[in-house]
Amino acid sequence: MNAPQTIYLKDYAPPTWLVDTVDLDIAINDGFALVSARLAMRRNPDAAAGALLLDGEDLHLESIRIDGRPLGADEYAYSGDKLTITSVPDDFVLETVVRIEPDKNTQLSGLYRSKDGYFTQCEAQGFRRITFYPDRPDVMARFTCTLHADKSRFPVLLSNGNPVAQGDEDGGRHWAKWQDPFAKPAYLFACVAAKLEVVEDTYVTTSGRRVRCAVYVEPGKLDQCAHALAALKLSMKWDEDVFGLEMDLEHYMIVAVGDFNMGAMENKGLNIFNTKFVLARPDTATDTDYQNIDRVVAHEYFHNWTGNRVTCRDWFQLSLKEGLTVFRDQNFGMDVHSAGVTRIQEVRTLRAAQYPEDAGPMAHPIRPASYAEINNFYTATVYEKGAEVIRMIHTLIGKDAFRKGMDLYFARHDGQAVTCEDFVAAMQDASGLNLDQFQRWYNQAGTPKLIVRSSYDAAGKRYTLDVEQQYPATPYEERMTAEGNGIARGPYYMPLVLGLLDAKGNELPLRLAGEERVQGTQCTLSIRKDKQRFVFADVDAEPVPSLLRGFSAPVVLDYPYSNDELTHLMAFDSDAVNRWEAAQRLATGILLKGIAAPSVPADTWIPESYVEAMRRLLASAFTADGDPALVAEALVLPAETYLAEQMEVVEPDAIHLARLALRQHLAQALREPLLKAYHDLKVDRPYSPDSEQAGKRALRNVCLSYLAELGDEASHALVLAHYEQAANMTDTMAALAALANLDVPARHSVLDAFYARWKGEALVVDKWLQVQSTSRLPNTGSDVRALMAHEAFDIRNPNKVYALVRAFCAANPKHFHAADGSGYKLAADVILQLDPLNPQVASRIARTFDRWKKFDPARQAKAREQLERIKAQVGLSSDVAEVVGKALD
Numbered sequence: 001m002n003a004p005q006t007i008y009l010k011d012y013a014p015p016t017w018l019v020d021t022v023d024l025d026i027a028i029n030d031g032f033a034l035v036s037a038r039l040a041m042r043r044n045p046d047a048a049a050g051a052l053l054l055d056g057e058d059l060h061l062e063s064i065r066i067d068g069r070p071l072g073a074d075e076y077a078y079s080g081d082k083l084t085i086t087s088v089p090d091d092f093v094l095e096t097v098v099r100i101e102p103d104k105n106t107q108l109s110g111l112y113r114s115k116d117g118y119f120t121q122c123e124a125q126g127f128r129r130i131t132f133y134p135d136r137p138d139v140m141a142r143f144t145c146t147l148h149a150d151k152s153r154f155p156v157l158l159s160n161g162n163p164v165a166q167g168d169e170d171g172g173r174h175w176a177k178w179q180d181p182f183a184k185p186a187y188l189f190a191c192v193a194a195k196l197e198v199v200e201d202t203y204v205t206t207s208g209r210r211v212r213c214a215v216y217v218e219p220g221k222l223d224q225c226a227h228a229l230a231a232l233k234l235s236m237k238w239d240e241d242v243f244g245l246e247m248d249l250e251h252y253m254i255v256a257v258g259d260f261n262m263g264a265m266e267n268k269g270l271n272i273f274n275t276k277f278v279l280a281r282p283d284t285a286t287d288t289d290y291q292n293i294d295r296v297v298a299h300e301y302f303h304n305w306t307g308n309r310v311t312c313r314d315w316f317q318l319s320l321k322e323g324l325t326v327f328r329d330q331n332f333g334m335d336v337h338s339a340g341v342t343r344i345q346e347v348r349t350l351r352a353a354q355y356p357e358d359a360g361p362m363a364h365p366i367r368p369a370s371y372a373e374i375n376n377f378y379t380a381t382v383y384e385k386g387a388e389v390i391r392m393i394h395t396l397i398g399k400d401a402f403r404k405g406m407d408l409y410f411a412r413h414d415g416q417a418v419t420c421e422d423f424v425a426a427m428q429d430a431s432g433l434n435l436d437q438f439q440r441w442y443n444q445a446g447t448p449k450l451i452v453r454s455s456y457d458a459a460g461k462r463y464t465l466d467v468e469q470q471y472p473a474t475p476y477e478e479r480m481t482a483e484g485n486g487i488a489r490g491p492y493y494m495p496l497v498l499g500l501l502d503a504k505g506n507e508l509p510l511r512l513a514g515e516e517r518v519q520g521t522q523c524t525l526s527i528r529k530d531k532q533r534f535v536f537a538d539v540d541a542e543p544v545p546s547l548l549r550g551f552s553a554p555v556v557l558d559y560p561y562s563n564d565e566l567t568h569l570m571a572f573d574s575d576a577v578n579r580w581e582a583a584q585r586l587a588t589g590i591l592l593k594g595i596a597a598p599s600v601p602a603d604t605w606i607p608e609s610y611v612e613a614m615r616r617l618l619a620s621a622f623t624a625d626g627d628p629a630l631v632a633e634a635l636v637l638p639a640e641t642y643l644a645e646q647m648e649v650v651e652p653d654a655i656h657l658a659r660l661a662l663r664q665h666l667a668q669a670l671r672e673p674l675l676k677a678y679h680d681l682k683v684d685r686p687y688s689p690d691s692e693q694a695g696k697r698a699l700r701n702v703c704l705s706y707l708a709e710l711g712d713e714a715s716h717a718l719v720l721a722h723y724e725q726a727a728n729m730t731d732t733m734a735a736l737a738a739l740a741n742l743d744v745p746a747r748h749s750v751l752d753a754f755y756a757r758w759k760g761e762a763l764v765v766d767k768w769l770q771v772q773s774t775s776r777l778p779n780t781g782s783d784v785r786a787l788m789a790h791e792a793f794d795i796r797n798p799n800k801v802y803a804l805v806r807a808f809c810a811a812n813p814k815h816f817h818a819a820d821g822s823g824y825k826l827a828a829d830v831i832l833q834l835d836p837l838n839p840q841v842a843s844r845i846a847r848t849f850d851r852w853k854k855f856d857p858a859r860q861a862k863a864r865e866q867l868e869r870i871k872a873q874v875g876l877s878s879d880v881a882e883v884v885g886k887a888l889d
């Protein structure tokens, strides 16, 4: 009953019918909207013959004409979300009028109602919920859109492109007509009819085009728009400087909406954003929020070229635009903030979110070969691993060839809907490097393991690295094979960037036999085979290898580092990522010992040398070239979910206790330097989200979070004083997060006061919910249940669900995996309640069950019970059915 239909990449066929122009007329009324569409269509000369099939979902057809002639009831059929017209000329105009109900659209796909008006979301398949259309990205058409609505309630009427006309109508209504000069797929269509306020600015492109940049927000929020607007102009400049890409429209609009399933959407000239990635004021947004705004604004802006001007042939190619655009926004982040810290944060998210995905039931390559529900494939794999794959091309061919490859890609494909192969071909042709083998990254799922072993020949002064890659099949490949669509797996082509350090911490000049790229003290090894050997000559003493610098490939690196070697790298490696990584490896090794010996006192498994290394790390922030932001990253212990992935059978309680014990041990041992750092790092200047100030705040707040572990009066007083003296939301949240973990009387009064102060600011209320749902205190599960009944919660608002429920499931493993199964039950209750309202969001919650088979049999039984319960639900969406079905397989 719930078996969703699988769609295969190999079944791709070009569209039978093309659309040249679309004229939409959308009249918004109370309780319904009338959508009249006029499509100029013609037979695709490059496709097989066939009837006219249009997509349409939840549409009520009022009238249908071809070339002005109304169709008889026997000339068309609408069922199963398809409108079929059996007989049409080769070239014709189709006119339809449909009635839709945006006020009842809780899925937030298509045209829907939010607090201040009406908004659209058409990616991936939302346009079919607005009108009948061949809703696939390889059908590109020129759009005009006329909107009609009540003038006083919905004074702002927007669509893609340029405003061409407007006027008033009877009954206090008005209309506006917009025209987009660029042909585009329907998923990039957008319109807005709402009561909004706007801030505007002008950007002049290198070639002299004046672009009006505008940010639209709900009334009263104009003082929270400045950062997003500045980020937009910075992004425009960056894309010109780095890739020579200019804005191509006169209007670039960002509209913020509080009800939105994802982060933001790159609709041509009319981006629609989750308010979370627009609104910021020092007292409402944290440094991280500010940085996320930069990145999301840049991401959506960069899509104008990588996604819109050149789009995807089909949804299997999603990573063509997403992986590349994430790669671009990452590099923007590295340029405008700290390169090292930005990269470290990237690596952390990749390993926290993408590696488990690649090891679980939903594993898929960055270009999947099949899917049941496309909305389930907006994943960490397609986005983050997709960006890593682009980064590897960049590393392998170098920056200049990469730029040439981008130029060639646009020269060849501007205005087209293309495939991932087309992108790789442009890179290959521009660089002259054969990338055939590299294509495996697009077809194989799973995180490869890179096993490196070293040996040193003192007599011959030779240092040898033996590199082996392993890439066992995932459930994805097993499924494909079972269906007869198996692929022959083989070794990946990837760059292994490395350096060698001597005993004093100096970088050795490298001399390597063969054709590898060597740049002084750093080289890029080309890994292509299952096993390879690399020999370095003239090495005077056995070095410490710094492997996979900059995280040069998305692999699990297996090298038997000793704790001394890791401490050495932590102190001396010139590569920021590897200094951080050494600290993570060191802590991971120690924690895994502590996890395996839960009843043994912590000081027996925590080596003194580790504490000293952390002491030196903290001190290094205060040296001339010290970077507090980087030190803050390295001081943070690996997350519980990361540690879980390193275990055969996950023991969530032992992980939690060991990590907590190590934090408490460090806090005791380093109390003095932590306190001193806490006081020395205080920023006295007026708030700015710049990386220097943010770095100091980050380290200071990490110190605070350690000091809060001391559990004495003085540390509680410190947390409370931090809360009271906080002059910005970054500091406020640092204190509140610490307090939320403390069982002290002030916890309740502060949480209550915080809510009373901020209950009118939705995004701040989300923080309030999340800080409680991620608390380690014993009652958190029941607190989350209670908060679901609180006036602050609304199951129809994705941000609220993500803050309260998803954060609980994904970022509070101790409670989500409670031995009594209460966490699983809570998740399942929410999924079942949410699925009929918003399957996309329900499905994202369902994904938190992904790793259930890694737990002990008792927990597995509890998780299975809930998964079976969800699966048995009548009328389950294809979104949740796919996720739960694959989890249970």
Ligand code: TRP
Pocket (backbone or CB within 6 Å): 121, 123, 124, 261, 262, 263, 264, 265, 266, 299, 300, 322, 375, 378
């Ligand atoms: N293309 C958007 C982005 O990454 C993603 C997106 C926004 C989306 N809203 C969505 C995807 C709704 C699926 C459904 O920039």
Ligand code: ZN
Pocket (backbone or CB within 6 Å): 299, 303, 321, 322, 325
């Ligand atoms: Zn994107």
